[in-house]
Amino acid sequence: MPDLFQQHSPLVQIDFGELQDNAPTIEETPFLGYLNLRGKTSNMAFVAAVLKVLGVEPPTTANTMVESGDYRIYWLGPDEWLVITPTGQAGKVQSELNAELKDVFSSIVDNSSGLTLLKITGENATKLLNRDCPLDLHPWVFKPGQCAQTRFAKAGMTIAPLRDGSGFEIIIRRSFADYIGLWMQDACVEFE
Template identity: 25%
Template sequence: MSEAVHTSPLAHLDGSHDAAELSISISEVADRGMIDLRGEAGSVKFRQAAKTALGIDLPLKPRSTAVKGDVTVLWLSVDQWLVCCPRNKAAGLVDKLRKNLDTLHSLVVDVSDARAIIRLEGDNAREVMMKGSSIDFTLPDYKTGLVRRLVFAEIAALAHIVTDKPCTIDIYVFRSFADYTWKWIEATAKPAATIGLFGARSE
């Protein structure tokens, strides 16, 4: 019997763009496993069981993340997290979580194929994000580690600020919107479309 072969949502494209062509660099993060984890954040038993499986405390503060080694946990809501890891480790983490949470009210689902991840890198990454949403990415608390849901280019998305300097932002969109999102960013991030961000003005 033949085995299923993973194909990334943007495999039909070259997968990257050089900053010379755009005001930023964009690329697909193609080898990331994603696990939808749900449970009661107020339960000590739930948090401890999840930590034992993941090796990291779940982030409890809204729009925050927790990172240890190659595992990153994104806070999505008061009872939901997105666990990110190398794709080849996702199945193992799912098994560990289900075993540890077996007797607790919880949900663990491998959603690695549900979303595409597009990475924006460069000084104009925040500008491009603001062209596609109503969110002000220049606010002081929009720094490394912040994650939030938003409407980007008229579709549901998730943004994660990976680093501040250089500015690196991952955009998570549902797989069926991957091609549309990539082309939207291509058009919006062209040097001719650069408008520059307003900053504090000197009197």
């Protein structure tokens, strides 16, 4: 494994530490492993291989996510999932999946450096996100276990409510992260 200290987060130029008093807390969890998993759930071999390596079948209900040990699997499409692993484990999981899925129509692509994760928590978390996310984030509608791909301002994001109800995690693309960070900092002026 390469030296983790040589990594730089895409948010290296953004400081979320000095936000307004009533602003939600914005915290990056950098350097997680992200695998883009493709396959057909109609193919039992695919489902079985995923179950074997990740300990859980890929969710088939749209806009839901499952957890299994250290892994989380987000539904992204009818044949597409995002597997989140702890830091530095994406390569290992990718190899295991590749081995199990050698003869099965599937694709496992490492996108670990392509994404990063932000936790947005606190009283005004929904308010901040709904500043320019068109999705209804109300807890009656968007519950733990659900996830969605949508947009924030003019960039895409994958969002899920946190289990403890304290807020949301959002997964954003590396190249848009700085823009989203600046947009959120600017939006927080409201929360003086």
